[in-house]
Amino acid sequence: MTKQFAFALATGLLPAVSTVAATSVTAFVAAQPAMAQQVSNAQSVRWIQVEAQPTLREAEARARAYAGRLEGVNGFRLGSNWYAIVLGPYTESAAELQLRNLKSAGLIPADSFIAFSNQLRQQYWPVGASSLNVAPVEAPAQTQEAPQPEPVAVAPTTSTEAVVGLPDETKREAQVSERALDRDARKALQVALQWEGYYTSTIDGAFGPGTRRSMAAWQTDYGYEPTGILTTRQRAVLMDNYQSVLAVLGMAPYEDQTAGISMAIPAGMVEFDRYEAPFVHFKTKDGSDVQLVMISQTGDQNTLFGLYDILQTLEIVPTGGPRERGKNGFTIEGENDKISSFTQVKLLDGTVKGFTLVWPKGDDKRRALALGDMRASFSSLGEQALADDAGLDASTQSLDLLSGLEIRTPDLSRSGFYVDNKGHILTTTEAVQSCARVSVNDAFDANVIASDEALGLALLEPASAQAPIAFASFVNAEPRLKSDVAVAGFSYEGRLSAPSLTFGTLSELTGLNGESELTRLTLAALPGDAGGPVLSTSGSVMGMLLPARGTNSRTLPADTSFATDANTVAAFLSAHGITASTTDSVASVDPVELNMKAADMTVLVSCWN
Known part of the structure; x- marks a missing residue:
């Protein structure tokens, strides 16, 4: 809107500008002034025609969109089966003034024009109305008590x-x-x-x-x-x-017939990009860093609840913030040091529809203006929703993307394993350093209750009660050199749903420099395996695998790995109130049973920031 328009509003010279509601930030629209008189001569009544559509359905949709932002919206059939959307009625002077003001404010199309009552036929909007008989709005009268100054024409600068x-x-x-x-x-x-x-x-x-x-x-x-x-x-x-x-902000009405959604959007900040079901993507405009995603799919309450869970895995929905889910809709708010995110989704017309607005952190006042208007204006256009395959033929497929939106991923993932029946977990300190949150199996959070940087051990306690299927039994006898061993771990940092077994041999009972707390393995481990249990052929735990070691001046062979031995691990656990289970069994188990034992005790430990 121009500053001349703001000047007219503030001084009372603009006759028909108001807010649609307390929450609506773009609703400086055509309002009815206090003074109006009945005009008997129909030729003196004026209307502002803003659009004409060739079908009744299109016209009703457009009238609905305008009515969400402007007062005095009416719809009439014209000749030749066209349907007009008009504002009014006005007197001649009020219509001319209103036409200029609304055009300059960008609230109506630039080609809008003044129409007459004798050009209008049956009224179709609002349903049941008879606006041709309504007294026209006049321009505001000047009072002797408070003469109004003439607007000052200035450049729209400051x-x-x-x-x-x-x-x-x-x-x-x-x-x-x-x-x-x-x-x-x-x-x-x-x-x-x-x-x-x-x-x-x-x-x-x-x-x-x-x-x-x-x-x-x-x-x-x-x-x-x-x-x-x-x-x-x-x-x-x-x-x-x-x-x-x-x-x-450029708040403007927006209708998407394909998605079946009508709402106001900050058109000065975002613009349409593409469909990628179930989302309508809008990209940031002119470096605003604002992002908008509309949500549209056919579904029921199960679809709604599933979407509620899925959306919270996305990068654009930070974990910090309130969530509220009802039987017919939900809202999710999220905030981190970069963005503020708001999601609103409803079950409407047999469809699931909503939006997510992502705003750069620190711009709360403008965000509140835009968000208030978007929430107030959001509506469904009926049963129409995005097809399940909309835009997917041209989409980029990736494990880290969900319909074009980046899935939230941890900074680091390593392995760990249960050490008692209460769900305490042993892992490597590398997995939990400088983490805002630590998760286990992407299912529950855990807290670090003890760590030893020198040994590379960290002890976790689940934030909620757990009852693991299996936990570690540590060997209480010295293992035999050159015996077969296996490491259970999430080698690919969670990309696979279960831990893998990597086989090797016990090559030395100390570290390369004689460290008594270490054992050396000939085993080609991957970074994600660190923190996992080292198993004997009996399924007993011989220690915990450490991250790969080396220095800038020395590179070790790829199949060289190290583990903290069972006695050192047991002593660490005991020092922190955990009594380790031990066994002297050396009988080998078949590979299937070994794999089952490993899968039941080994967990994925993820670090989030």
């Missing part, structure tokens, strides 16, 4: 320049000019004060003590005398600041 031509006023003069404002102009001022953070009460157009205190606080912060009554110039500054933000 707020200071936009109001330089406005007269300054005494408190008494400000009271007089304020009384000339209609209710919609008063509500608009409350909305602007609310956005600035000064007004927290109901948007009702009544200037009570709360509004007066907020005006005085705003005046103080902007260097004005805190009278609690805004002058014409101060109202223009307040509204101009607010309108400048609206202009950047």
